[in-house]
Amino acid sequence: MKKQRARWISLILVLAMLVSLAACGGKPADGTTKAAEGGEGTQAPAGPAGGETQGAGASAAEQVFKFFLGNEPATVDPWVNNSGEAGVLVAALHEPMLRKTNDGQGWEPALMTDYQHNDDYTVHTLTLREGAKWADGTDITMDDVVGSFLRVLNPELGSAIAYKYFVIAGAEAYYLGEADESQLGIKAVDGQTLEITTAEPCDYFVDYLTAASFAPVSQAAAAQYGDTYGTDADKLVASGPFKMTEWVHSNSIVLEKNENYWDAANVTLEKIEITITSDSNTLQGMYQNDELSILKVSDELLAQYANENIVDNEQLRLTFIEFNPNTNEYLANIKIREALSIAFNRRAFAEQVMHNGDLAAYGLVPVGVEGLNGGDFREQAGNIVTDASDASEIERANQLLEEGLKEIGKTKEEMAEGFSIQCLESGKTQAQAIQGMWKTNLGLEMPVSVLDFNVILPMLTEGTFDCVIGGGQDSDYRDPQGFMQFIYDEGKWDNAEFKGLVEKAHTQVGDERIQTWMDIERMVLENFIYIPQVYATNHFAIKSNVQGLAIFNYGYQFDFKYVTITE
Amino acid sequence: MAKYVAKRFVSMLITLFLVATITFFLMHAVPGQPFEITRETPESVKQALYEQYGLDKPLFEQYLIYMKNLLRGDFGVSMKYKSQSVVGTVTAGMPVSALIGFGGVLIGCLIGSVLGAVAALKNKGFVDYFVIVLAILGVSIPNFVFGSLIQRYFAVEWQMFPIQGWRGWQYAVLPIMAAAFTNIAYYARMLRTSMLDTMGQDYIYTARSKGLGQGEIVRKHMLRNSFLPLVTSLGPMCAGVLTGNFVIEKIFNVPGIGQSMITSIQNSDYTMIMGLTIIFSFISVVCYFIVDIVYGLVDPRIRIAG
Numbered sequence: 001m002k003k004q005r006a007r008w009i010s011l012i013l014v015l016a017m018l019v020s021l022a023a024c025g026g027k028p029a030d031g032t033t034k035a036a037e038g039g040e041g042t043q044a045p046a047g048p049a050g051g052e053t054q055g056a057g058a059s060a061a062e063q064v065f066k067f068f069l070g071n072e073p074a075t076v077d078p079w080v081n082n083s084g085e086a087g088v089l090v091a092a093l094h095e096p097m098l099r100k101t102n103d104g105q106g107w108e109p110a111l112m113t114d115y116q117h118n119d120d121y122t123v124h125t126l127t128l129r130e131g132a133k134w135a136d137g138t139d140i141t142m143d144d145v146v147g148s149f150l151r152v153l154n155p156e157l158g159s160a161i162a163y164k165y166f167v168i169a170g171a172e173a174y175y176l177g178e179a180d181e182s183q184l185g186i187k188a189v190d191g192q193t194l195e196i197t198t199a200e201p202c203d204y205f206v207d208y209l210t211a212a213s214f215a216p217v218s219q220a221a222a223a224q225y226g227d228t229y230g231t232d233a234d235k236l237v238a239s240g241p242f243k244m245t246e247w248v249h250s251n252s253i254v255l256e257k258n259e260n261y262w263d264a265a266n267v268t269l270e271k272i273e274i275t276i277t278s279d280s281n282t283l284q285g286m287y288q289n290d291e292l293s294i295l296k297v298s299d300e301l302l303a304q305y306a307n308e309n310i311v312d313n314e315q316l317r318l319t320f321i322e323f324n325p326n327t328n329e330y331l332a333n334i335k336i337r338e339a340l341s342i343a344f345n346r347r348a349f350a351e352q353v354m355h356n357g358d359l360a361a362y363g364l365v366p367v368g369v370e371g372l373n374g375g376d377f378r379e380q381a382g383n384i385v386t387d388a389s390d391a392s393e394i395e396r397a398n399q400l401l402e403e404g405l406k407e408i409g410k411t412k413e414e415m416a417e418g419f420s421i422q423c424l425e426s427g428k429t430q431a432q433a434i435q436g437m438w439k440t441n442l443g444l445e446m447p448v449s450v451l452d453f454n455v456i457l458p459m460l461t462e463g464t465f466d467c468v469i470g471g472g473q474d475s476d477y478r479d480p481q482g483f484m485q486f487i488y489d490e491g492k493w494d495n496a497e498f499k500g501l502v503e504k505a506h507t508q509v510g511d512e513r514i515q516t517w518m519d520i521e522r523m524v525l526e527n528f529i530y531i532p533q534v535y536a537t538n539h540f541a542i543k544s545n546v547q548g549l550a551i552f553n554y555g556y557q558f559d560f561k562y563v564t565i566t567e
Numbered sequence: 568m569a570k571y572v573a574k575r576f577v578s579m580l581i582t583l584f585l586v587a588t589i590t591f592f593l594m595h596a597v598p599g600q601p602f603e604i605t606r607e608t609p610e611s612v613k614q615a616l617y618e619q620y621g622l623d624k625p626l627f628e629q630y631l632i633y634m635k636n637l638l639r640g641d642f643g644v645s646m647k648y649k650s651q652s653v654v655g656t657v658t659a660g661m662p663v664s665a666l667i668g669f670g671g672v673l674i675g676c677l678i679g680s681v682l683g684a685v686a687a688l689k690n691k692g693f694v695d696y697f698v699i700v701l702a703i704l705g706v707s708i709p710n711f712v713f714g715s716l717i718q719r720y721f722a723v724e725w726q727m728f729p730i731q732g733w734r735g736w737q738y739a740v741l742p743i744m745a746a747a748f749t750n751i752a753y754y755a756r757m758l759r760t761s762m763l764d765t766m767g768q769d770y771i772y773t774a775r776s777k778g779l780g781q782g783e784i785v786r787k788h789m790l791r792n793s794f795l796p797l798v799t800s801l802g803p804m805c806a807g808v809l810t811g812n813f814v815i816e817k818i819f820n821v822p823g824i825g826q827s828m829i830t831s832i833q834n835s836d837y838t839m840i841m842g843l844t845i846i847f848s849f850i851s852v853v854c855y856f857i858v859d860i861v862y863g864l865v866d867p868r869i870r871i872a873g
Contacts, residue, residue, distance in 0.1 A: 072648070072830070074647050074648055074649075075649070082603050082605075083603075155615035155618070155619065156619065158602070158615075158616060158619035158620065160602045160603050160604065160608065160612070160616060162612050162615070163607070163608060163609050163611075163612045166609075172611070175611065175612075175615070176611055227649055228649045228650045231648060231649045231650035231651075232650040235650060248733070248822055249648065249651060249656075249659075249822065250822055250826055250827070250830070251732070251733060251820060251821075251822040252732065252820075275731065275732070275820065276820070277731060277817070277820040278817070279731075279817050279818050279820070281715045281718065281719070281818070282718065282730060282731050282818060282819070282820060285718060285719065285722060285723035285730045286730050286731065288723055289722075289723055289726065289730065291730060452598070452599075453599075454597070454598040454599035454600075454835070455598050457604065457605075457606070458598065460606060461606060486606055486607055489607065489609075490606060
């Protein structure tokens, strides 16, 4: 009897050990089979036992959208927030001046009913909607609009994004206390008409007007809460389709429909439940049990969600390798830089790291930015750099490397010891992949060193790095300038022709301006300091009962206004 | 006793002062700042931000200002999450962490002690091997594996408990289970070793030769003596409980205090790092102090003199 019991318990123990072992090693495999089992019916994998955790079940048409954030937002103040992720909440709570259309291409009236500009895009005139109200029922006035600009340009607010408003004439001087309100390019012509003057011609200014960061805040609330505006559920007054009713810090947020919203009639969603967690297992489990309407799927997990409704969202974002020619003797040689650029096989890299070869970047500006005559910039500018995906190029790379090394009188062995490849923890796989390509194609093996963001950032801005992999550039507006201006601003590249071209572009509009940026792009790329890697892309699994969710590739990522839950 | 308490109190203050000072300078030696700076941030804005946060002043002056506020009992407000004060964060998060932590310790201690005691009494028997295996599992399976595992089965697959969140008692079950697991293994192993040690002592033979029954020997002599190391470990354990468990809180998305410390360090949130460090150190010191006194109650031999 006793023996038998002992045998049973030991069996259980062995099982327990096996299960825990499986948990250690076999996670992805486990998931794959699950998706396969699900087949067509993956929408309802929960089975009959569903009721316990979440009372949803029967009434599928309940207008609740279940969303997630990876990190606790520091604030939802449009004028202070600098997190792309939190921008989604900002735009749901605060009505932007204009709203992006759901396809992300155009704009539709929002807080402003009309937008006009002069011929050279320096004066932008907007008409404030009559009768628009804050969530507390008070009117949204021109004072709120103008006051929002004055507030962010006051250094006392401590907004880390104040510089984004320097696009407005006189804004920087006002921020520095060198100009007064009358010199600022923000004027209320009358109670309904706002005139914004930009510091220079700005034909992409509409992308500022649709941004969450240009959504006015109530001046009464701003005065009351100061720099804590937007940091708690009761410290903000909404103007957008939703208002915040609960914020359990670092845990969850609840948004509910704002009945005082000017277009409330067209908002069907009643509630948005937001879970704040970065634990991917937790998020996947929630999605499986219908506790999330949307899930961000990483490149590695894509196969596992093959049967789900997956939306690919190509971001206006470029990652690149950056060389430092100023302090590193090897990288000071342009032939060596070009050799390294060629030996980096972008296509293979994009396939390996992102499982999609088409994301390989052969230019600085991603697909989706307007070019000449309303076409696509990237298509028109074409592939500018070449690389080892064309096998004959490898020979040329080796030749360049040899010549370059001869010029500076060094050997490959010395070069491999001469510098290290620097990257963030998140870019380690990328760096190792590139390290491997340089080794196979050129016989050079530089070490990879992983650094903290706060260590790498000053190295980049002060120019004390050697070779940084995985750096990125995205833009709040769909314009080539957003992907190259930073090179000029950082001032590390002291080249008169380059500087002249950038300055010229800032005086131009339309196709002329675009053409100048095309020239600048070619010039930058032919100097082999910024070596494009890939264009970024996100994948989202979305439940089939979600309709009307807008996903954008620049600025804030989602618009919930027109979301409806069907079935 | 009063003299002892007074002495401990003074040494506690010195400890806290040293902790605060060292943390302050170490924290500022780490690169980073509480607000986000990107490659695009112009110098003028950076400058204004440093001034706004008072970080443009010499470090020692910042230190004096902080210490002065601290003496007034003002721990300040988070530099990153501006509506969250240090004290508010602690009072909101600590009870949650404490519930999960003490739940875990209590269950772990109860089950663990019983298992450990039985294992020792039935040395080399089945329960003994069970405890040994359990102890190895408990120590070697990290929390994030066990936590994710029970989440996967109890919440996602069988839907007995919620996956994550904090809206009622049922939300505490899985986190407590996760917290208890390591504790069961830990206490079982500890009590087993301690009991085996005690069993070989001369006074047990004395008790036996006196003619005491097995039950009485176990209760009066063995257990009491075997619990000593357990009591010692309770002090730091309690401090650990109050300061939260980052991994469990993250997996089950529980708004405890464990996450606050980690995120504040990631954010270079100076006031929050300082405040939490000082409060956590205070708790540790107090817990050790209490253990010292309890120690005396359990074992009269080391009752504090004076």
